[in-house]
Amino acid sequence: MFNAFKAAFIEYGWMGLVAVGLVLAAFLVIRYVLFKWMDNRFQQSLEAYKIQAQATTEQQKHDLQKILEDKKYDINSRFDRTTRINQLEFQMLPDLWSHLNDAIIKTQSLSGIRQYPDVSRLSEEKLKRHLVQMKFTDNQIETVVESNDKDKSYRAIIDAIDHGEAAESFNRFAITMRKSAIFIQPDLFVSFKEFEDIVKSALIECDMNRQGFYPTRMFEHRQKLSDAAGSDLNKFEARIRDRLWGSIAPEI
Structure with missing residues (x-):
């Protein structure tokens, strides 16, 4: 520079x-x-x-x-949905279990040994009083009173009433099962369905025997019901109890 x-x-x-x-x-x-x-x-x-x-x-x-x-939001929605389903399941399972046992007990009672009173020896007044106590309808009372074989008519009506009660109990169980199907665990529902089929078959067999459709009385399906109502029913009860109480038992 x-x-x-x-x-x-x-x-x-x-x-x-x-x-x-x-x-x-x-x-x-x-x-x-x-x-x-x-x-x-x-x-x-x-x-x-x-x-x-x-x-x-x-x-x-x-x-x-x-x-x-x-x-x-997704987690909360899933949790709320699961909680609601579980609540409905825990409400329905005890009712469904109760209806199943009612249907089994009433159906088994149809095949048991029964004793009937000897109504043919009663006076007409005592007979009518007894039939009213047994909750016979007016038509049923009239049928027994006017029958030539009062004992036979009486037994037939008693058997029909008992079968009707058993059928009503079974229908109550079947309807409840259908309504609660979507809330019940699939494995438990399958077991309920198996018991439904067994009870239904036994109930039909009892009705066929009662009406005399078979030459001899049949016991196949009632025996299956008797077998299932033993250990199988106890095992099923344990599974239901585990479903209802298994998740909270350790906290008690």
Whole structure:
């Protein structure tokens, strides 16, 4: 730089020295302005990047929060749905179990040895009083009183009443099972269905015997019911008890 000033002074004198100074000054000004412009551009780009990065971060936070809220809602919905289903199941299982036992007991009673009073020896007044106590209808009372074989008519009506009660008990169980099917665990429902088939077959067999459709009385299905009502029913009871109490027993 000094050599440039010296050479200009020797060649052109003071005018040359001034010219070189002006050129140098112009160069420095241009250099300063250029670097200032570049620095401003860099600062603007940096600030724009920070704003964009901050906006992106906020959007990511918003997206993440939305994902978490959706997941929380899904979990809560599943939990509420499961809780409601379990509540309905725990309400229906005891009722269904009770109806099943009623149907089994009443159906088994149809095939047992029964003793009937000797109504043929009663006077008409005592006979009517007894039939009223047994909740016979007026038509049934009339049938027995006017029958030539009062004992036979009496037994036939008693058997029909008992079969009707057993059938009603079975229907109550079957209807309850159908209504609660969607709330019962599949494996338990399959077992309920198996007992339904066994009781139904035994009930039909008892009715066929009662009405004399068979040359001799049949006992096949009633024997199956008797067998199932033993250990099989006890095992099924244990499974239902485990379903109802298994999840809370350790906390008691």
